[in-house]
Amino acid sequence: MNLFNVYPLFNINPVKAQGSFLWNEKGEKYLDFYGGHAVISIGHNHPYYQSKLKDQLEKISFYSNSVQNNLQIELAQKLGEISGYEEYNLFLCNSGAEANENAIKLASFHNGKSKVLYFSGSFHGRTSAAVSVTDNPKIVAPVNYSERFIKLEWNDLKQLEEIFKTQGNDISSVIIEGIQGVGGIMIPTAGFLFKIKELCEEYNAVLILDEVQSGYGRSGYFFAHQEFGIQPDIITTAKGMGNGFPIGGVLIHPKFEASNGLLGTTFGGNHLACAAAIAVLDVIKNENLIGNTLEMGGYIENEIKDFPHIRSIRRKGLMIGIELDRDCAEVRKSLLYDHFIFTGNSNDKAVLRILPALNIKKEETDIFINALKTVLEEI
Ligand SMILES: Cc1ncc(COP(=O)(O)O)c(C=O)c1O
Numbered sequence: 001m002n003l004f005n006v007y008p009l010f011n012i013n014p015v016k017a018q019g020s021f022l023w024n025e026k027g028e029k030y031l032d033f034y035g036g037h038a039v040i041s042i043g044h045n046h047p048y049y050q051s052k053l054k055d056q057l058e059k060i061s062f063y064s065n066s067v068q069n070n071l072q073i074e075l076a077q078k079l080g081e082i083s084g085y086e087e088y089n090l091f092l093c094n095s096g097a098e099a100n101e102n103a104i105k106l107a108s109f110h111n112g113k114s115k116v117l118y119f120s121g122s123f124h125g126r127t128s129a130a131v132s133v134t135d136n137p138k139i140v141a142p143v144n145y146s147e148r149f150i151k152l153e154w155n156d157l158k159q160l161e162e163i164f165k166t167q168g169n170d171i172s173s174v175i176i177e178g179i180q181g182v183g184g185i186m187i188p189t190a191g192f193l194f195k196i197k198e199l200c201e202e203y204n205a206v207l208i209l210d211e212v213q214s215g216y217g218r219s220g221y222f223f224a225h226q227e228f229g230i231q232p233d234i235i236t237t238a239k240g241m242g243n244g245f246p247i248g249g250v251l252i253h254p255k256f257e258a259s260n261g262l263l264g265t266t267f268g269g270n271h272l273a274c275a276a277a278i279a280v281l282d283v284i285k286n287e288n289l290i291g292n293t294l295e296m297g298g299y300i301e302n303e304i305k306d307f308p309h310i311r312s313i314r315r316k317g318l319m320i321g322i323e324l325d326r327d328c329a330e331v332r333k334s335l336l337y338d339h340f341i342f343t344g345n346s347n348d349k350a351v352l353r354i355l356p357a358l359n360i361k362k363e364e365t366d367i368f369i370n371a372l373k374t375v376l377e378e379i
Helices: 047-059 070-083 096-111 128-132 157-170 190-202 224-228 271-286 289-304 329-337 362-378
Strands: 014-018 021-024 029-032 089-093 115-119 149-152 171-177 206-210 234-237 248-252 310-316 319-324 351-354
Touching: 029 362, 047 271, 070 089, 070 248, 070 271, 089 096, 096 128, 096 171, 096 206, 096 234, 096 248, 115 157, 149 157, 157 171, 157 190, 171 190, 190 206, 190 224, 271 289, 289 310, 289 319, 289 362, 329 362
Parallel strands: 115 149, 115 171, 171 206, 206 234
Antiparallel strands: 014 021, 021 029, 089 248, 234 248, 310 319, 319 351
């Protein structure tokens, strides 16, 4: 059997990883400044994370959601405490798309309405409702398309007000990323978020904040929207939550009523996934990784801001978009093959997307900074 060929692959086969480095089978060492799509939050194979997972493997790896699982309770308590959302309830699933799928569904169960607003540049995942609110026609199959999902322009207050005025009574939810990642590190304005919140309240629509990429400390806040002091009705998480172990979460305001069978999953919140997610939260807290994120993010921006060919830098914490005056593909290729550094791209071809682990060290950022300087000066 062959693999279903949907991924354009770099010809690199990592076989070992530690901290912010990966090694291929020839022993060549790569610096990871992308975390495999924003997943590696506390560094590869963190010793505490490893020991928590190994301990859990020795005990029990899985049983279904038909029995008590105290690890889920521990995870919910720790996530509530570190995020400040102690009064919210947690539903656990396996991925970012699944978290958004459940959020959209829950909103519709709650208010009985069926239209969903989303924004240009968005990426919310590839399952049914999640892909319907993703701004990329190439990945939306005819079966996913529906007029119930309405795209609005990013940061356009006028259009937002207009749609609520005309269709507000049918709008079930509004879904927005804390910071758009795949869209090219696009940061919403405070005024835009305030207006969405205000209109959702006025029309009994649910505000869903997708923090799958921008959450878990990456922005310098636990969730990116917390910079603006707004409180969404539902928050979704995944990626950095398990540092590579698949897990997603839906944080749900207490006004939403749970009932048996309303949501469900076979694998979500299993013992191993919870052990991984608890380890991540312990490390973020005990090693003050949000403090490091703020410091290293500022350092990187300051060091690179005057490099040639950089048009602008969009950044919060260690979520960094470097907009070049050209397509970033060649720069990215040179960083990878000449300098052994992983970086990311985005739907905006000019934007190099930088997402290092939150415990990146200064000397590791210097490797990236020096390599980027060399590559940009050689253009
Ligand atoms: C903001 C956002 N939401 C949702 C997703 C989907 O997550 P997953 O690939 O885990 O389904 C992604 C993935 O890139 C994302 O960036």
